[in-house]
Amino acid sequence: MPYRIKDTLISESDLKQRVKQIAEEIERDFNNESVVMIVVLKGSFVFAADLIREMNSDINVDFISVSSYSDQTESTGKVKLLKDLDSNITNKNVVVIEDIIDSGLTLHFLKDHLQLHKPRNIKICTLLDKPERRKIDLPVDYVGFVIPDEFIVGYGIDYAQKYRNLPYIATVEEY
Ligand SMILES: O=P(O)(O)OC[C@H]1O[C@H](OP(=O)(O)OP(=O)(O)O)[C@H](O)[C@@H]1O
Ligand code: HPA
Ligand SMILES: [Mg+2]
Numbered sequence: 339m340p341y342r343i344k345d346t347l348i349s350e351s352d353l354k355q356r357v358k359q360i361a362e363e364i365e366r367d368f369n370n371e372s373v374v375m376i377v378v379l380k381g382s383f384v385f386a387a388d389l390i391r392e393m394n395s396d397i398n399v400d401f402i403s404v405s406s407y408s409d410q411t412e413s414t415g416k417v418k419l420l421k422d423l424d425s426n427i428t429n430k431n432v433v434v435i436e437d438i439i440d441s442g443l444t445l446h447f448l449k450d451h452l453q454l455h456k457p458r459n460i461k462i463c464t465l466l467d468k469p470e471r472r473k474i475d476l477p478v479d480y481v482g483f484v485i486p487d488e489f490i491v492g493y494g495i496d497y498a499q500k501y502r503n504l505p506y507i508a509t510v511e512e513y
Pocket of ligand 2: 495
């Protein structure tokens, strides 16, 4: 099914402003303790790159890659681990950086997976939250924007691997 960009949902300047606020919130909560920032690939790479550059504290960055959407606008329901962490997070403060929480299935999988390594604590940070689509409820510590039940792209987020390079968040439509 062909899709194209419909409307701007969140502008570049609103993203920049909110990302800076989230970085400040995280730094305030950890009070300069060291933190491992876990970037959930691929979708959160743009958000994470902006977020960590707004932080001045002692952080490490690691990457994990999971996928469940294939080329469709609904979760397949099966979360595949494509790449695991490289570092040891046992007894570390961990912040998971997500681009979007939709059904909640990805984060549910990730939290279970990360708990096996016994971190000191896990906090969840997501740029976008689409609560109307939730299949599994999870506590989220930092939320950039709550969005309506529409499929969105841009700022790292794709439809069938496209549109990750859009500098803003947009809705899409079939045509
Ligand atoms: O709450 P959920 O319904 O699980 O959806 C959220 C997840 O889905 C997307 O990843 P996707 O599987 O598309 O992989 P990608 O990040 O490589 O695009 C997105 O980046 C989140 O990680
Ligand atoms: O709205 C969305 N857009 C792109 N990828 C996604 N993965 C979960 N929800 C979305
Ligand atoms: Mg995707």
